[in-house]
Amino acid sequence: MKARGLWAALGLCAAAMPAGASTFTIAPIRVQLGAAHHSAALTLTNVEEGPVVVQVRAFAWSQQGGEDHLDDTQDVLVSPAVLQIPGNGAQIVRVALRGAPDPTRELTYRLLFDEVPQAAPAGFNGLRVSLRLSVPLFVAPVHGTPSPNLQWELRPLPGGDVEVAAVNEGTAHLQVADFDVQVGADTPLHAKTSKYLLPGGRMLWQLQPEAPLAAQGSVVIHGHSDQGDFTSPIASSGL
Numbered sequence: 348m349k350a351r352g353l354w355a356a357l358g359l360c361a362a363a364m365p366a367g368a369s370t371f372t373i374a375p376i377r378v379q380l381g382a383a384h385h386s387a388a389l390t391l392t393n394v395e396e397g398p399v400v401v402q403v404r405a406f407a408w409s410q411q412g413g414e415d416h417l418d419d420t421q422d423v424l425v426s427p428a429v430l431q432i433p434g435n436g437a438q439i440v441r442v443a444l445r446g447a448p449d450p451t452r453e454l455t456y457r458l459l460f461d462e463v464p465q466a467a468p469a470g471f472n473g474l475r476v477s478l479r480l481s482v483p484l485f486v487a488p489v490h491g492t493p494s495p496n497l498q499w500e501l502r503p504l505p506g507g508d509v510e511v512a513a514v515n516e517g518t519a520h521l522q523v524a525d526f527d528v529q530v531g532a533d534t535p536l537h538a539k540t541s542k543y544l545l546p547g548g549r550m551l552w553q554l555q556p557e558a559p560l561a562a563q564g565s566v567v568i569h570g571h572s573d574q575g576d577f578t579s580p581i582a583s584s585g586l
Contacts, residue, residue: 370394371432380442382447389439398434400432401429408545425442498513501581520543521572523570530560530566
């Protein structure tokens with residue numbers, strides 16, 4: 348089973364919540380494992396009056412062609428894999444690494460929490476929507492301190508838009524919250540879509556300038572991430 352193009356934002360994604368959908372929360376919203384900590388516990392809290400049944404699955408998480416890819420994995424053990432949370436109650440889910448961490452590079456996974464649809468109560472005429480939450484799981488390498496290393500590129504697109512691409516040549520993830528691209532003296536281009544950059548991954552942003560960009564001048568990016576602010580030159584082509 349593969350799931351593509353999913354959950355590249357802060358780490359939690361949920362369906363729209365019309366009447367008839369259950370609501371549960373998860374803490375923490377990010378899991379970190381490593382050689383010293385092979386397991387972790389997450390608390391699922393049901394904020395509704397009625398019980399909710401949740402299925403939990405682990406996937407290997409990678410990035411290809413500017414998209415997130417989730418693939419089946421046996422690397423992470425989840426217990427229990429299916430659980431019922433009573434109304435206004437809470438349950439613990441434990442996750443554990445089956446094997447050893449990578450010697451030098453961070454490993455990346457996603458935990459998917461899916462509400463299992465239940466029979467609608469008598470007289471219910473609304474639309475029932477199942478809730479899905481996604482939590483990132485990172486496994487630190489055995490040796491050294493992993494770090495991201497982003498290389499940025501900018502190129503114009505037909506119609507006047509520009510594409511900003513980032514490749515992570517480092518050994519750890521970076522979550523880009525937002526950034527501004529300064530091209531010469533032009534008005535900065537702003538991107539506010541949060542995305543993870545995994546080791547070896549490549550992600551894309553498409554931006555729309557207010558006016559055609561200058562054909563000369565330096566191109567620099569200033570942004571915010573889960574590891575602090577960053578500034579970097581950008582390689583540009585076609586301007």
